Amino acid sequence: MNVLVISGSIRENASTLKVARHLTATLSSNEAIQAELIDLTVYEYPIWKEVFHLDENPPEECRILHDKLFACDAMIFITPEYNGSYSLALKNMIDYYGLKVFEKKAIGISAVSVGALGGIRAALQLQQLVLAIYASPVPQMLLIPQVQTRFAEAGELLDASFANNIDRFLQDFIWYAEALFGKRKSEQSASSIKLN
Numbered sequence: 001m002n003v004l005v006i007s008g009s010i011r012e013n014a015s016t017l018k019v020a021r022h023l024t025a026t027l028s029s030n031e032a033i034q035a036e037l038i039d040l041t042v043y044e045y046p047i048w049k050e051v052f053h054l055d056e057n058p059p060e061e062c063r064i065l066h067d068k069l070f071a072c073d074a075m076i077f078i079t080p081e082y083n084g085s086y087s088l089a090l091k092n093m094i095d096y097y098g099l100k101v102f103e104k105k106a107i108g109i110s111a112v113s114v115g116a117l118g119g120i121r122a123a124l125q126l127q128q129l130v131l132a133i134y135a136s137p138v139p140q141m142l143l144i145p146q147v148q149t150r151f152a153e154a155g156e157l158l159d160a161s162f163a164n165n166i167d168r169f170l171q172d173f174i175w176y177a178e179a180l181f182g183k184r185k186s187e188q189s190a191s192s193i194k195l196n
């Protein structure tokens, strides 16, 4: 199963990116999962005016990200909380690529903040956004308060007491991701149940 871990902050030295490194490495230790980190600073997608269309000759780097999103089986969105909501860079990317690359996939939600509430407002709003793109938000979210104390630059976990939270989130994420992945696979090989 191919999983993208999307770091939704485009700030220099983003805490979100450290979390993304950690989750990508942890998922990669499962041999059934190919996890790839998507750092949104790397992809020069535009401030969107029109939705991406493959047949309109988009810039190469925009096409590369499109193809990765389209091909993956599940994703994790990690957002910083900015002014009580999720990051504009993440929303821009989602609006630009449109729902075809997201629909019917499991999406895990994580939010980070330096305060005590772990980005709960951003995370809850992101759940709504995930539903709007016809994807399935994994019920168990990963909220990370005082993020600056918990992860080192390369993504190592500094706070061992937080390991259980990460484990619970990833176990749930894998459960839902595999369920939807299996369903899509079975639809490709056999006719599914029809109403009427």
Ligand SMILES: Cc1cc2nc3c(=O)[nH]c(=O)nc-3n(C[C@H](O)[C@H](O)[C@H](O)COP(=O)(O)O)c2cc1C
Pocket: 009, 010, 011, 013, 014, 015, 016, 017, 080, 081, 082, 083, 084, 085, 112, 113, 114, 115, 116, 117, 118, 119, 147
């Ligand atoms: C413009 C801005 C708004 C912020 N708003 C909030 C907020 O509403 N709630 C919160 O807990 N932290 C808030 N913070 C703190 C961020 O959550 C914190 O800086 C976090 O590390 C950002 O992640 P990043 O380093 O990956 O960008 C804000 C930070 C910035 C720069």
